[in-house]
Amino acid sequence: MKNLSNDVLEMVAKQFRVLAEPVRLQILQCVGNEERAVGEIVERIKASQPNVSKHLKVMQEAGILIRRQEKNNAYYRVADPRIFDMCDMVCGALKKRMETRAKVLALL
Amino acid sequence: MKNLSNDVLEMVAKQFRVLAEPVRLQILQCVGNEERAVGEIVERIKASQPNVSKHLKVMQEAGILIRRQEKNNAYYRVADPRIFDMCDMVCGALKKRMETRAKVLALL
DNA sequence: TAACTATATTATTACATAGTTATATAGATG
DNA sequence: CATCTATATAACTATGTAATAATATAGTTA
Numbered sequence: 001m002k003n004l005s006n007d008v009l010e011m012v013a014k015q016f017r018v019l020a021e022p023v024r025l026q027i028l029q030c031v032g033n034e035e036r037a038v039g040e041i042v043e044r045i046k047a048s049q050p051n052v053s054k055h056l057k058v059m060q061e062a063g064i065l066i067r068r069q070e071k072n073n074a075y076y077r078v079a080d081p082r083i084f085d086m087c088d089m090v091c092g093a094l095k096k097r098m099e100t101r102a103k104v105l106a107l108l
Numbered sequence: 109m110k111n112l113s114n115d116v117l118e119m120v121a122k123q124f125r126v127l128a129e130p131v132r133l134q135i136l137q138c139v140g141n142e143e144r145a146v147g148e149i150v151e152r153i154k155a156s157q158p159n160v161s162k163h164l165k166v167m168q169e170a171g172i173l174i175r176r177q178e179k180n181n182a183y184y185r186v187a188d189p190r191i192f193d194m195c196d197m198v199c200g201a202l203k204k205r206m207e208t209r210a211k212v213l214a215l216l
Numbered sequence: 217t218a219a220c221t222a223t224a225t226t227a228t229t230a231c232a233t234a235g236t237t238a239t240a241t242a243g244a245t246g
Numbered sequence: 247c248a249t250c251t252a253t254a255t256a257a258c259t260a261t262g263t264a265a266t267a268a269t270a271t272a273g274t275t276a
Contacts, residue, residue, distance in 0.1 A: 001137055001192040001199075008199065009133040015198045020125035021234080025117040029109055038253060051235055053254055063205045072243040072252050080201060084109040086194055090123045091109075091116065093188060097171045129264080146223060159265060161224055180222050180273040 018062040023047055024055050025087065028064075028078065035068070035077040126170040131155055132163050133195065136186065139173070143185040 004012070018024065026045045030036065042052045056076055059065040064083060068075045078084075112120070126132065134153045138144065150160045164184055167173040172191060176183045186192075 001140070001195050004133075004137060004195075004199065006130065006134065008202075009137070010130045011202055012195060012198050013128050013130045013133055015202065016124050017128035020121050020128045022114065022118045022121045023234080025112075025121055026114065029112060029117070032109075039251095048236070049253075050237085050255080054234080057254080063201070069253095074253060082197065082201075086197060087109050087112075087120055089190065089194060090120050091112065093171070093190075094116075094119055094123065131264085147221095156266070157223075158225080158267085162264080165224080177223095182223060 015062060018058060018064060019083075019086070021055070023051070024059060027052065027055055027059070028083065028087070031065070031076055031078055033078065033081060035075045037073045037075050039073075041076070123170060126166060126172060127191075127194070129163070131159070132167060135160065135163055135167070136172075136191065136195070139184055139186055141186065141189060143176070143183045145181045145183050147181075149184070 023045070026047075027041055030041050030044050038049070038052060038056065041056075042049045045052070056065060056067075056074075060067050060076070064079055065076045066079050068077075131153070134155075135149055138149050138152050146157070146160060146164065149164075150157045153160070164173060164175070164182075168175050168184070172187055173184045174187050176185075
C-alpha cells in the first residue's frame, strides 16, 4: 500500500463501508454475473422491496452496481467482478483463522 | 464467490466493517510491515491515545493485527499483508472510476 | 513506596444508517 | 383515462459506534 493521503483513505473506507452490510453482500451474491431485476432480488433474498431498493441505490452510487432501466423494470449488474475476489479473500482469511483456532483448541 | 450462507456473509460483512474506518486505515498504513508501539502510532497519525487504543483493539479482535507486550509497551503488527492488496484493489477501482468520469466530463 | 510512563477501559455524547411504513412516480394495460 | 405493476423516496425509529474526557491498570524508576 503506497502512502495514501487521508482524503484517499476516507474514500477507500467509504467503499469498504458499502461492503460492510450483510444484506448488500446477499444482493451481490444474488446478482452474481447476471443482470437481475429488483423484484427478482427482493423475492430471492427475502427482504422488503424498499429496503432492497435503498441498498441497490447505495451500491450503484458507490459504483459497485450498474443500473439499466427497461420498460418499467430496473435491472442491476455488477460493475467489476473482481469484487467477488475481494469477498473470497476475506472469506479465505476467516477460514484460515478459524482453522488455526480449532487446532489450538484441539491441543487442550 | 461460491454460494455463501447468510451466517458467513455476516462474518464477511463484519470484516469489511473493520476496514470501513479512515482512522483504522491510517493505522494500518502506519504499521505497514513493521511492528509499532502504540505511542509511535499515536504520534504519527495524530489521533488521541484512547482512540488509537480502541481501534487497535478492534483490529486485533478482528484478527487483522497481532499484539505483543514487552515491558510496559504494546507492539502491533499486521497479521496478513494481503490486506494491503485488498486496499490497493479498492484504490485501483476508485482510480479507474474517476478516470472514466473525467473522460466523460471532458467530452462536454 | 511514591512518582512516572505506556496503554487500556469506562461513561458519555453525537451522528450515521438499517429497516419499516406509507406514499410517490412512472410506465403498461384494459 | 383508470388501474395495475415495478421501483423509488420520505419520514421515522432504533441501533451501532466514533470520539472524547476521565480514570484505571500495570510496569518502571527514583
